[in-house]
Amino acid sequence: MRVILLVDMDAFFASVEQQANPALRGKPVGVIGSGKRTVITTASYEARSCGVKTGMNLYEARQVCPELIVVVGDNDKYTHTCRQLKEIYKRFTPLVEVYSVDEAFLDITGSYHLFGSPIEVGKRIKYLIKQSFGINATVGIGPNKLVAKLAADISKPDGLRWIKKEEIPDILEDLPVEQLWGIGRKTAERLRSLGIKTCGQLGRASSGMLRSRFGVLGEHLKAMAQGVDHSPVLPESEDFGDTKSIGHSMTLPRDIYTRTEIDRYLMLLAEMVASRARRYGYEGRVITVIIRYRSFETFSLRKRLSIPTDDTHLIFRTARDIVRSVRLREPVRLIGVSISGLTQGNNQIPLFEEQKRRKRLLNTLDEINTRFGSNTLLWAAALKSDREPGVISPAWRPDGVRRTL
Numbered sequence: 022m023r024v025i026l027l028v029d030m031d032a033f034f035a036s037v038e039q040q041a042n043p044a045l046r047g048k049p050v051g052v053i054g055s056g057k058r059t060v061i062t063t064a065s066y067e068a069r070s071c072g073v074k075t076g077m078n079l080y081e082a083r084q085v086c087p088e089l090i091v092v093v094g095d096n097d098k099y100t101h102t103c104r105q106l107k108e109i110y111k112r113f114t115p116l117v118e119v120y121s122v123d124e125a126f127l128d129i130t131g132s133y134h135l136f137g138s139p140i141e142v143g144k145r146i147k148y149l150i151k152q153s154f155g156i157n158a159t160v161g162i163g164p165n166k167l168v169a170k171l172a173a174d175i176s177k178p179d180g181l182r183w184i185k186k187e188e189i190p191d192i193l194e195d196l197p198v199e200q201l202w203g204i205g206r207k208t209a210e211r212l213r214s215l216g217i218k219t220c221g222q223l224g225r226a227s228s229g230m231l232r233s234r235f236g237v238l239g240e241h242l243k244a245m246a247q248g249v250d251h252s253p254v255l256p257e258s259e260d261f262g263d264t265k266s267i268g269h270s271m272t273l274p275r276d277i278y279t280r281t282e283i284d285r286y287l288m289l290l291a292e293m294v295a296s297r298a299r300r301y302g303y304e305g306r307v308i309t310v311i312i313r314y315r316s317f318e319t320f321s322l323r324k325r326l327s328i329p330t331d332d333t334h335l336i337f338r339t340a341r342d343i344v345r346s347v348r349l350r351e352p353v354r355l356i357g358v359s360i361s362g363l364t365q366g367n368n369q370i371p372l373f374e375e376q377k378r379r380k381r382l383l384n385t386l387d388e389i390n391t392r393f394g395s396n397t398l399l400w401a402a403a404l405k406s407d408r409e410p411g412v413i414s415p416a417w418r419p420d421g422v423r424r425t426l
């Protein structure tokens with residue numbers, strides 16, 4: 022039986038700003054994006070109590086709350102805090118998945134007894150966050166990520182809630198489906214048109230009917246409504262102690278299943294990984310590919326090379342061979358590539374003309390991308406992807422990859 026804990030910062034951006042500037046404390050604060058300067062990205066709880074909501078434009082927000090203090094968001098500040106938060110979490114377990122800039126999952130199955138109980142872990146984390154940053158967090162605990170998320174959602178702000186397995190059916194029975202993490206508004210609407218409003222109803226709905234309406238997702242929806250979720254807490258590959266690695270993963274804009282499409286993403290990821298390795302002077306001997314299916318089932322496969330490399334093409338070809346060695350059972354929603362078994366500083370002088378040319382090519386490519394922004398120059402295999410290269414999120418993802426169907 023797993024014990025999963027979700028830490029979710031309350032009104033994170035606004036709280037960080039209030040902490041940085043005492044004049045903002047206790048006041049209604051609206052943080053607006055530095056890019057889209059007119060939309061509220063986070064409202065402090067003081068602002069929420071007068072009706073300010075995320076997504077409102079400034080005009081609307083000032084209508085409901087004339088005394089609103091508007092602050093332009095500072096992503097560096099939030100990212101910095103997020104990294105420090107992660108250090109707190111890692112005192113309790115190495116299995117920390119930074120899910121978004123203000124949410125992290127911790128798998129404390131194997132470690133909570135060291136601190137007493139899951140609730141004790143939650144209390145300590147809340148205390149440490151308050152002590153270090155002066156901000157409130159809500160902690161949800163459950164037998165899986167889905168339930169931990171629900172526990173946090175229903176006990177915000179400054180909450181702490183442990184939903185035990187035996188409580189799940191009661192809690193889910195009358196819960197509107199859209200309150201379940203991962204069920205978006207569209208899916209909820211489609212379910213409503215079938216007469217399904219609550220998780221209780223969805224959990225009892227016939228599998229056959231759900232499958233005919235939602236395809237493979239149907240089963241998944243039913244399981245979710247029953248509080249079932251087997252998805253693992255996925256720590257960043259960088260966190261695995263001494264086996265340092267460099268990795269990137271992407272949640273795809275839509276699920277894909279053809280080899281050609283998968284190859285394009287592998288190429289992009291290989292280039293991201295390889296260029297980062299080259300920038301820091303690393304070469305890796307082990308290539309790992311992570312695949313997450315539409316059902317959230319996740320697995321990784323690796324292959325060891327005879328010599329360490331920082332070469333985009335070799336990493337790509339190895340990753341492609343790895344993927345071709347398996348029969349994909351479902352459409353793919355996330356792909357990741359990493360290299361590990363790293364060695365640094367052995368920037369050997371290339372002996373052969375072919376190696377020299379390749380090294381020069383890679384260096385030139387990196388220089389151009391460093392100077393003009395990443396992905397100015399791309400490998401041809403990575404083109405034609407239906408996603409703009411600029412919006413690919415790195416494995417560490419401060420802006421969050423939401424799990425929404």
Ligand SMILES: [Mg+2]
Binds near residue numbers: 031032
């Ligand atoms: Mg939050």
